[in-house]
Amino acid sequence: MGEKIEKKKLLDPANPTSPIIIFTLSLTSSLCTAATTAAPTAYDLLKTYNFPIGLLPEGIKNYTLNPTTGKFNIHLNRTCSFSLEDSYQIRYESSISGYIEENRLTGLGGIRVKVLFFWLDIGEVDRSGDDLEFFVGVVSANFPVGNFDVCPQCGCGMDCDFVRKIKNE
Ligand SMILES: *[C@@H]1O[C@H](CO)[C@@H](O)[C@H](O)[C@H]1NC(C)=O
Ligand SMILES: *[C@@H]1O[C@H](CO)[C@@H](O)[C@H](O)[C@H]1NC(C)=O
Numbered sequence: 001m002g003e004k005i006e007k008k009k010l011l012d013p014a015n016p017t018s019p020i021i022i023f024t025l026s027l028t029s030s031l032c033t034a035a036t037t038a039a040p041t042a043y044d045l046l047k048t049y050n051f052p053i054g055l056l057p058e059g060i061k062n063y064t065l066n067p068t069t070g071k072f073n074i075h076l077n078r079t080c081s082f083s084l085e086d087s088y089q090i091r092y093e094s095s096i097s098g099y100i101e102e103n104r105l106t107g108l109g110g111i112r113v114k115v116l117f118f119w120l121d122i123g124e125v126d127r128s129g130d131d132l133e134f135f136v137g138v139v140s141a142n143f144p145v146g147n148f149d150v151c152p153q154c155g156c157g158m159d160c161d162f163v164r165k166i167k168n169e
Contacts, residue, residue, distance in 0.1 A: 042074055043151070049100050050127055054148030057082070057092055070099045074110075082157025085147070089114035090157070103127040 042063040043053040059077040066072070074096040081091040096110035105125040112119040113136060124135040131142045 052148035057152045073097045080154035082152045
């Protein structure tokens, strides 16, 4: 499809001794798709249900989906945490589950946000037009869908200096 794929080896700031590999595609919406496999990835799954791929971090090991009920399970290679908009600490456990339907993720388990000193479960994410609404208990916060165009990288999230640098080139 004419996308340019660059492969860069960079140091993970959370763990400077282990190099991580970042794939950059000129189409940001394709950032997390696996170029070599025909089977839909978990990122394709998000797109099918009208969610941006950036709701899931890099490093998905496998997933299962029951298309009838929408129940899904996702396994990540490792837990993953990063900060969103420089203000929210988000943490993904290595196992994430929930139910997906168009514009709605419910019964979520394994995704948490740090509020003051506590890690609280994000139980639901709804899409309404160009906004994503995240629910923590009865409290919710909205973010523009465009914030989730790229997959967050564990350790530095969507705000990595090098990501910004690559984009500005
Ligand atoms: C995750 O782990 C699997 C093997 O367990 C490996 O094949 C895959 O490349 C890893 N993916 C990432 C993004 O680290
Ligand atoms: C996915 O990976 C997890 C963690 O390694 C493993 O327990 C599970 O059996 C795997 N599931 C599938 C469907 O391969």
